Amino acid sequence: MTNIQRLEAGSDNDETVLRVTGLKKHFGGVKALDGVDFSLRKGEVHALVGENGAGKSTLIRVLTGVHTFKDGAITLGGASFAPQSPQQAKARGVQVVHQELNLLSHLSVAENISIEALPRNRFGLYDRAETRRRARLALDAIGLSDVDVDAVVSTLGIAHRQLIEIARALQSDSAILILDEPTATLTDREKLRLFDIVRAMAARGVTVVFVTHHLDEVFAICQRVTVFRNGKTIITQDIPQTSPAEVVRHMVGREVGQLATKRPAIPANVPIALSLKSFRVAGSSSADGVSLDLRYGEILGIAGLVGSGRTELLRGIFAIDPVVSGTLQRDGVDISLKNPAQAIAAGIGFVTEDRKDEGLILSMPIAANTTLANMNLVTRLGLLRHRGEASIATEYGAKLQLKFGKISDAVSSLSGGNQQKVVLAKWLATAPRVLMLDEPTRGVDVGAKAEIYAILRDLADQGMAILVVSSELPELMTLCDRILVMAQNAIQGCVMPADYAEENILKLAYRQS
């Protein structure tokens, strides 16, 4: 905290390191950037926010030399700046850590950190010792002393990989470091660690651009915020002079209604849709496994740190990964599922964590993705009825307020929130009685998030049993009738709405109760 105060005082000096004026970037007819103004001061942490498609990514790509531009001007350190390649951008001290990780997963941590310029000894040969030394230095610099520089990247968790990428970006002398959604995959503890690192960097005079969907993070760590909407700069504000509600208003261009309100508890006489008893998946570290009851009309949340076994539990229920012991009951009857097809037949749907890798076929049309899990809807004797498919997909699209051009457009043309709605549509098309969702709003902008919450609440009101895994505690507290907290592949406790507070959940997650 002391760092921030010192910086805020320092920022009064107004030393502008980067200034973007009137920047335009068009792709064919699409105006990705339509006259953007943006400036950075030395040593500040500057948030860049906006809904998906607002132009944040395009600006980053221009600044890092991936895209070139024609209209507008950029100055960096007083001189004109128009990088033609990422190498040129790096040479001028502009670095980015991407949302999608760029590590070589079969190489060691040390090799990854030095990959851009592997050190040579005086014989011109690869210098392994120097590589390891530099990696150790880079990791220690951001407090990652617990990571072995010889570990192969593929053996590390996703959070560690992200931190390693930050370590890599930091070891060269960056003037400006852009962090693109750096917290998307991090748990709260890891997030705090990242914030400390960011503050330390800023104190050293590095300017950090923080691109995020999470306003709490913006207000926790940034000094200024710039809001983009539809390729235009809406406003740049000092954090003390604004509020989250105001920023959201600038982002969406309208007031966002309050999220769903609390409801009475589900009565005990409502039938149980899904029941687990001592359910253990392969690799579970818990001897007792997981036991839980999910009732019709209930939204049950599962909280827990990354690695607590939340995702593995859902994958086990859906018969993607093998189950070692325990029982699973649907409507009070023991069943044993061998593959996802049988789980679907048992009335279970599963919105997976990673929609790009597991949920969607990005280059295929919205219609084809909508019917993917229930082809029976649109086929007769194995033949597709394209017209029927389009109308079914359009129907679900309308139900979920999907914003799309044509139903035959590729899913990749949609924003993150709308892509997530297509995944939801796909599972709703199977008419599930039990719907499981893993991180249902990851990478989804604020407006679409609220819409998805409303849709889920509505489905529960119609009697669907819903199981939600999420790393965002506010999300679970908004959405759920009950929250179970997992750690080490076991349920550590249950939090009821009356006790909803991040502290109560985290205590259980860290097993401090």
Added chain:
Amino acid sequence: MSILKSLAAATLSGLLLTTAAFAEDKPVVGLVMKSLANEFFQNMMVGAEAHAARRGDYELRAVGMQNETDFESQINAVENFITEGVDVIVIAPADSRAMVGPIKKAIEAGITVVNFDVALDAAAKTEAGLELAFVGPDNRGGAKLAGDALGKALGQGGKVVIIEGNPSADNANERRLGFEDSIAEYGLELVDSRTAHWETEEANSVFSTMLTANPDIQGVMAANDSMAIGVVRALEAAGRTDILVVGFDNVPAVGPMIEDGRLLATVDQFGTDMAANAIDLGLGVVAGGPPLEGWVKTPVSLVTK
């Protein structure tokens, strides 16, 4: 790929090693063939095996390759035979230059080497200081027999095309030269000359296109019968019965074509006996006969209806 092939060849030679019983007094003959996927060499090997059984006074070890140009496996095979200390190596080189070195090594190890089917390159032999006789058919002379048959039938000024074998193969070159000898002697006109890589399907495609470009072709000289078959089918498809075709090799499949006149002639180089003859010559030297010299020609003859 070549590792796979060498492995296969090594396994094959190993197999033959274990199955063949060692008899102290009998001389051992190592036979190195080209591709056994080629029925010409397959038949040759069968002929050699029959010959070994018939003579009964020597031990035969035969090694074949997987394709025509696989000289690496041949080098391995020769080196293995040197290690085993065979008395005679009878070899049909897959490459007329690459095989000079290994053969020289074999001779220096005191092994009698007989080079048959394809002659080693003369310049490469001189350079390596190697003197070695060649036992084999006169491909050029054989091709001229077929070419002459076509020349006689067409007479002065007849328009012909040549379908060549693999451009890098010696026998393909020899046969082309033989055809060209006939063309010169009979005053034929060579309209076009292209390779179809010994292949039936390719010959069919290439020739039908040549026929389109030159509808007035009167005769076709194919460097082997597989390609001649492709040419004959192309003529049938085009409904042309006025064009004469000659081939080379006398494979069984052209028997009916010679019979009904679709093929004017082919050349038999008695491939079945070729390896056996070379083995006889090598054993003669081992038994104390005079060394072979120059080119020991094996018979070729024209096959017509």
Added chain:
Amino acid sequence: MDTTANTRQGLKELINRAGIGLALLGLVVFFSVFTEHFLTANNITNILTQITINLILAVGMTFVILIGGIDLSVGSIMAFAAVIAGKAMTMPGLGPTEAILLAVMAGLLAGMLCGLLNGFLSAYWSIPSFIITLGMLNIARGAALQVTDAQTVYAFPKEFSEFGSSLIFGVPVVFILALLLVAVAWFILNHTILGRMIYGIGNNEEAVRLAGHSVFRYKMIAFTICGLTAGIAAIVYMARLNIASPIAGIGFELNAIAAVIIGGTSLNGGRGSVIGTLMGALIIGVLANGLILLGLSDFMRQMITGVVLIAAVLLDQYRARYGRST
């Protein structure tokens, strides 16, 4: 309303595909201007006959490449299916009709079995199909040689070879057969669950699996289809040349892959069409034919063929990139 969407989509695709069509048209115009015989009925019949086998193999290859696989064994499978069919056809004591029927069945079955084996081995153990089919390339070739003792099989009924060279309005019957295959493949890929799954697996296998479909089953089907087309190609080969050679089809897999890739299908799977494959096969055929008519030497011909293959793929890449940013 979705019909207009479909039409517009179709139009867009047509324009997209016009790139490859334009390349083909360019070649045709070039050869028509610079050679005397290119644009003659006879020559066109020739070209169609000459591309038939490659086209048939490439249709099956399209399925395998669309799921993100590759099949290096089709040339060998074709030879194996041909000698099996040849042996069946020359069995003593059969009338011509029975012999032909038996042979066709045996050939197709042999091809399908090889394809099924390819699919089973690579899908069940998740081994890259490159390796499995490289193995099959050797197995099928070896089997063909073993069955025949390396001897060419010949003496087929006259009716059979007549089928191989018969024409309908100047169009070879075997080419019509190949076109029919293209149509069937197009229908399967665009109007059946199987087709949808093949595109889906090529794009995102995991999403298809998690949607409750058996990826294993659809992969097997794709490889079996590829084996089946190798069997069909074998029958056409026999009908056209009137022999069945165990060394037939060496290197044919590469031509088939080239046709598919030139036709705009992505080697990574998931994107492409069988109509593109038809275009690709036509380009290869027109080039092979036209360069001979042009009187170029064999070596020049080989070089130019290589250059054109690379140019076609570059053109497609350029088109894909340009198409994305508009």
